Amino acid sequence: MTTQSVTTQYTDIIVIGAGLAGLVAAAEAADAGKRVLLLDQEGEQNLGGQAFWSFGGLFAINTPEQRRLGIRDSHELAWRDWQSTAGFDRPEDYWPRKWAEAYVDFAAGEKYGWLASQGVRFFPGVGWAERGGQGASGPGNSVPRFHITWGTGPGVVEPFERRVREHVAAGRIAFKFRHRVRGLNISGGVVHGVHGDVLEVSDVLRGEQSSRVVVDGFDLNAGAVILTAGGIGGNQELVRKNWPTQRLGPAPEVMISGVPKHVDGAAQQMAEAAGAHLINRDRMWHYTEGIRNWNPVWPMHGIRILPGPSSLWLAPDGTRLPYPNYPGFDTLGTLQHITTHGYPYTWFVLNRAIIKKEFTLSGASKKI
Amino acid sequence: MAGRLGKKVSPSVQAFMDQGADFVVRDSLPDLVRGMNELTGHDAVEFGTVAREVADRDLQMANVFGKDPQLAMVRGARALINERLIRIVKPAPLLDPAAGPLIAVRLNILTRKTLGGLETDLQARVLRPDGQPMPGLYAAGEVAGFDGGGMHGYRSLEGTFLGGCLFSGRVAGRCAAAALD
Numbered sequence A: 001m002t003t004q005s006v007t008t009q010y011t012d013i014i015v016i017g018a019g020l021a022g023l024v025a026a027a028e029a030a031d032a033g034k035r036v037l038l039l040d041q042e043g044e045q046n047l048g049g050q051a052f053w054s055f056g057g058l059f060a061i062n063t064p065e066q067r068r069l070g071i072r073d074s075h076e077l078a079w080r081d082w083q084s085t086a087g088f089d090r091p092e093d094y095w096p097r098k099w100a101e102a103y104v105d106f107a108a109g110e111k112y113g114w115l116a117s118q119g120v121r122f123f124p125g126v127g128w129a130e131r132g133g134q135g136a137s138g139p140g141n142s143v144p145r146f147h148i149t150w151g152t153g154p155g156v157v158e159p160f161e162r163r164v165r166e167h168v169a170a171g172r173i174a175f176k177f178r179h180r181v182r183g184l185n186i187s188g189g190v191v192h193g194v195h196g197d198v199l200e201v202s203d204v205l206r207g208e209q210s211s212r213v214v215v216d217g218f219d220l221n222a223g224a225v226i227l228t229a230g231g232i233g234g235n236q237e238l239v240r241k242n243w244p245t246q247r248l249g250p251a252p253e254v255m256i257s258g259v260p261k262h263v264d265g266a267a268q269q270m271a272e273a274a275g276a277h278l279i280n281r282d283r284m285w286h287y288t289e290g291i292r293n294w295n296p297v298w299p300m301h302g303i304r305i306l307p308g309p310s311s312l313w314l315a316p317d318g319t320r321l322p323y324p325n326y327p328g329f330d331t332l333g334t335l336q337h338i339t340t341h342g343y344p345y346t347w348f349v350l351n352r353a354i355i356k357k358e359f360t361l362s363g364a365s366k367k368i
Numbered sequence B: 001m002a003g004r005l006g007k008k009v010s011p012s013v014q015a016f017m018d019q020g021a022d023f024v025v026r027d028s029l030p031d032l033v034r035g036m037n038e039l040t041g042h043d044a045v046e047f048g049t050v051a052r053e054v055a056d057r058d059l060q061m062a063n064v065f066g067k068d069p070q071l072a073m074v075r076g077a078r079a080l081i082n083e084r085l086i087r088i089v090k091p092a093p094l095l096d097p098a099a100g101p102l103i104a105v106r107l108n109i110l111t112r113k114t115l116g117g118l119e120t121d122l123q124a125r126v127l128r129p130d131g132q133p134m135p136g137l138y139a140a141g142e143v144a145g146f147d148g149g150g151m152h153g154y155r156s157l158e159g160t161f162l163g164g165c166l167f168s169g170r171v172a173g174r175c176a177a178a179a180l181d
Helices: A020-031 A049-053 A064-068 A075-086 A091-108 A110-117 A152-169 A236-242 A266-273 A331-340 A352-358 B011-019 B029-040 B047-062 B069-077 B081-087 B160-180
Strands: A007-016 A036-040 A057-059 A146-148 A173-177 A179-187 A190-199 A214-227 A255-257 A284-292 A302-307 A312-314 A346-351 A359-362 B023-026 B102-114 B125-127 B133-139
Touching: A007 A020, A007 A190, A007 B160, A020 A036, A020 A049, A020 A152, A020 A173, A020 A214, A020 B160, A036 A179, A036 A214, A049 A152, A057 B160, A075 A091, A091 A110, A091 B160, A110 B160, A152 A173, A152 B160, A179 A214, A179 A266, A214 A266, A214 B160, A236 A255, A236 A284, A255 A284, A284 A331, A302 B102, A312 B047, A331 B102, A346 A352, A352 A359, A352 B011, A352 B081, A352 B102, A359 B011, B011 B023, B023 B029, B029 B047, B029 B102, B133 B160
Parallel strands: A007 A036, A007 A214, A036 A173, A190 B133, A214 B133, A255 B102
Antiparallel strands: A057 A146, A179 A190, A190 A214, A284 A302, A284 B102, A302 A359, A312 A346, A346 B102, B023 B102, B125 B133
16 A cells, blocks of 8 residues: 555544444444444445335334234244244354344334334334244244334434434544445454555445445554444355355356345455354345346346235246245245255236235335 | 225336336236246246146135135234235135236345354454454444344344344444443
8 A cells, every 4th residue: 555645543433334233333332422433335325225225124022013903922922933933053053042032132122112212113004024834833923023114214224324424413423435444453363443445436326336446545443343344145156155055955047136236245254354253154035036126226136025925926837836835924945945946936926906915025215 | 005005006016017027917817828938938837737726726715714725824814904904915816807917927036135144242242263252343233144143043034134233233332332431
């Protein structure tokens, strides 16, 4: 790095990735009085990351919305559902299971009020995702728990973006967009900063592929580094490399992409190379109901149908998929059925009455 | 979403019916199957097979009970008022002309989320393979499998990804800040 403009700065906390987790982490750290740098390899137009494109559904347990519909939910039922759905079966599942327990506690307790206090409101009709179908001990939700945020994904991002921007105005948080982290600064085993490339300014729209031209370098130091750089879903090469062929059969030759190209897993790989433990990489969550966006924003842009349960689901030869592979019942079970049979695609057959009431689209910017 | 109560398909779904590369919309079942084969470019779908599957399903409509488990679960879910009002159609023959046209949608595998990730403890501290924290490094959200290195295990109950980012982001922000005090 020869350029003299390589910036060396010190702050309290560096957050890498300005998606939902990064916005929350930055806001909370700044609330606690810390100075924060919030980095992202993309530009400001991508603030909120994947959450922006989502449908805004939030898992919550025993809420006023559920009770109003006559749904009786409980922490006990939800934790049982979580365990039978997760299927934890490895020594590496020690911390994942602890986190799952903490998260179910949160979703049955503090979550609803915490979000309400920040202005998050839900649509009165609670959705029923992952309906199961393999009996009371099988995977899936026993009751509807999918609380849809007013304003969908952007409605979830908005309060946290607002908190971050207030801290920016007060000088506690600074954004560093187009900063691509390439490595951690580590001395004596302690992580104390990050270094990487500054990419040229890009005026592409949210989600569109941006340039990778490097115009500068950076080296930033801090008391702590928080990685919130997202997953690998936009990196087909890495998805295929991590694909659990033994469990699911070979990956389909054609897969479409439910996330932008910049969801590349680079920071996760960087952390692993620096000594972090990357576990359960064979576990991924890919959908079986992807359609090509007629108006694509990113390469191979796919939209997911969140389907109601009435469509007929057919194999490529026109035979009906067997029980319990029905729309919206068990994403992984049906994926496994499709990929172990080597189907390149499947079909829904339905009519106008069904599509009108039962198709919801996720992965395009929209309002309800 | 309130539009579900009306007669018209939502504009975003209608746009896919009109312009989506994976959609076939036709008035009759023979035409629909022809359209499906035209879309894929090979004659994989047998009209007789689809006609039999649809007819068998529609024959189950004469009663409010029957042997088809998909229909049984549809009927069970419709006991819930919002499922009935805005999410699930009343079971009816697929070939009812008043409910047409018929639609076939080619479904592709869509890559989306990473369930595994960086192993973290309950303070969101990133761990090394020996189980000891890497001092100064925290992780939250999808990079850490919505924390711990995969709190969903093999499967998600949905609505848990945004929530996982909120919860683990909050833990990481608070714990990283507290460690500096």
